[in-house]
Amino acid sequence: MxxxxxxxxxxxxxxxxxxxxxxxxxxxxxxxxxxxxxxxxxxxxxxxxxxxxxxxxxxxxxxxxxxxxxxxxxxxxxxxxxxxxxxxxxxxxxxxxxxxxxxxxxxxxxxxxxxxxxxxxxxxxxxxxxxxxxxxxxxxxxxxxxxxxxxxxxxxxxxxxxxxxxxxxxxxxxxxxxxxxxxxxxxxxxxxxxxxxxxxxxxxxxxxxxxxxxxxxxxxxxxxxxxxxxxxxxxxxxxPPAITHWRSLNDYRRLTPLWTEVQWAATAPKPSPSWWELPHTRLQWLEVSIHDALLALAPLFDDRVRRISLATALDEGKTPSQARVIAEAAMLADAARQGAGPVDRPLKEPTGYRLHATGAVVTTGLVELAQALGQSPVVAAARRGAAAASHD
CATH class of the missing domain: 1.20.1070 (Rhopdopsin 7-helix transmembrane proteins)
Known part of the structure; x- marks a missing residue:
């Protein structure tokens, strides 16, 4: 006993x-x-x-x-x-x-x-x-x-x-x-x-x-x-804190495609979180780093790529909201391609377009952007430079 x-x-x-x-x-x-x-x-x-x-x-x-x-x-x-x-x-x-x-x-x-x-x-x-x-x-x-x-x-x-x-x-x-x-x-x-x-x-x-x-x-x-x-x-x-940490872990995982795309452009330092705050703190650090990278890539955004990708996504039957996310992801992928390697075409005037995800308080906008980067064929075409080439 x-x-x-x-x-x-x-x-x-x-x-x-x-x-x-x-x-x-x-x-x-x-x-x-x-x-x-x-x-x-x-x-x-x-x-x-x-x-x-x-x-x-x-x-x-x-x-x-x-x-x-x-x-x-x-x-x-x-x-x-x-x-x-x-x-x-x-x-x-x-x-x-x-x-x-x-x-x-x-x-x-x-x-x-x-x-x-x-x-x-x-x-x-x-x-x-x-x-x-x-x-x-x-x-x-x-x-x-x-x-x-x-x-x-x-x-x-x-x-x-x-x-x-x-x-x-x-x-x-x-x-x-x-x-x-x-x-x-x-x-x-x-x-x-x-x-x-x-x-x-x-x-x-x-x-x-x-x-x-x-x-x-x-x-x-x-x-x-x-x-x-x-x-x-x-x-x-x-x-409540357990749910917060679980959601943070899930969001951290779902943001992987976006971070993989833009991590080379981020300059934010990485903190040393405690073991208990690790999931939520790491998510916060990742969001800061992603926003930092998006700010660095903003001058390379090409609004032509966004418009072409938006029209393509709508033609494929996507809703206006889904098409917007895909178009922004395609523009971001094209900007990352330009910034990470030699440019094969003359750079155009910066569009000044602001991604919806950068203005959102919650992580949802970044997660949607990350999912489009990892799954959409329209984004894959922009990453190869096909969207920009179609208008050159």
Whole structure:
């Protein structure tokens, strides 16, 4: 069982690392800091609850079952961190957020103190690594400690479920998906942990044995639930930049034909981007370099080539918008041919024509130009000089 629990802890820790990749920025943002804290405490919960960890803690402290109040305290801290995270996520006036956060910290802080006091009053000499909840279900003070941490965690689940269900009707996009994942995680937590644990403990109280619910069912189900909750909290934070980087990579690849055509004319220096900003930063550098090259080639633009190519593209059945892009790409290919090698005809007066792609704020115009350069036979003819030759 320790392997499953440690795997869940490792995945949660990885999520925390991704969220905390910029420590200074994360600490300045209460929402990011709360998310990192909740995911990190969740990973700590699973690490503490693993039988191997419990055995090591008991051995190091010399106190049988010392790992139990430690684990229950961390679980309570995790419940508190989830509520604080939901408070920050929901938003509101700063003073109200601070007040609600303080209330949550006080309530769960008292709960942790009560857990520690009850354990110190209890008599639990037999070390139990897998079935402590059921083994000591009828032991004074241990019984109250177990019930108390389950009640605290159950209250957290109920409060979070109610808030998420209410909020779910108001939001869309990644945030809605995140809330849905959180609700799935809470449902697994409720059914696989709370109900399973409570059922097993109540069975002990009535003289029956349903310990398998606590020892075999609860750990893997609650691990899965925690992963869903953590995914729900981290997805809205990580998905937008991930989508941005993916689109940047795709645009970078699609601009290859255009860059191949004009790279010899670019003079913009290449920066040294960090690993996380690499896709988007490289795309920005490529766009700057392409615009720099287009500016250098502008004096070589031949409007005759553009008009001939425009007419040819329209004759082939292209839409006016498609024909314009093809004509501009053909004029650019002809200019690149002139600038990259010996000119086989007298140079004409510069046209002064401005490419639509150079005036666009988004990358779409450059991508359309790049695709025409790589695919259109009209552009291929201009690259060979056929369009210009037809008017000489």
């Amino acid at each position: 320790s392997l499953v629990v440690y795997l869940a802890a490792a995945l949660l820790a990885l999520s925390a690392v991704l969220l905390f990749r910029r420590p200074r920025a994360a600490l300045r943002n209460p929402l990011t800091a709360s998310t990192c804290a909740a995911v990190s405490i969740s990973a700590l919960c699973f690490t503490c609850s693993a039988p191997m960890t419990l055995a090591a803690v008991n051995r190091l402290t010399g106190v049988p079952n010392f790992g139990a109040p430690m684990t229950y305290s961390v679980i309570s801290a995790y419940s508190c961190s989830l509520i604080i995270l939901l408070i920050q996520w929901r938003g509101g006036p700063p003073e109200q957020l601070r007040r609600t956060t303080r209330h949550a910290v006080v309530v769960f802080g008292l709960l942790i103190i009560a857990i520690i006091v009850l354990f110190s009053l209890a008599d639990a000499p037999v070390e139990r690594l897998n079935d402590l909840d059921t083994y000591y279900a009828n032991t004074p003070y241990m019984r109250e400690m177990i019930v108390l941490y389950l009640v605290g965690h159950g209250a957290c689940i109920v409060v979070m479920s109610a808030v998420c269900l209410t909020w779910l009707r108001e939001v869309r996009g990644p945030l809605r998906t995140g809330l849905q994942l959180i609700l799935v995680g809470l449902l697994l937590d409720l059914a696989g942990f709370e109900i399973a644990k409570v059922t097993a403990i109540v069975a002990r109280w009535s003289g029956h044995d349903l310990d398998f619910l606590s020892t075999n069912v609860a750990p893997p189900v609650v691990s899965l639930g925690a992963l869903f909750c953590s995914a729900g909290f981290t997805l809205p934070r990580l998905l």
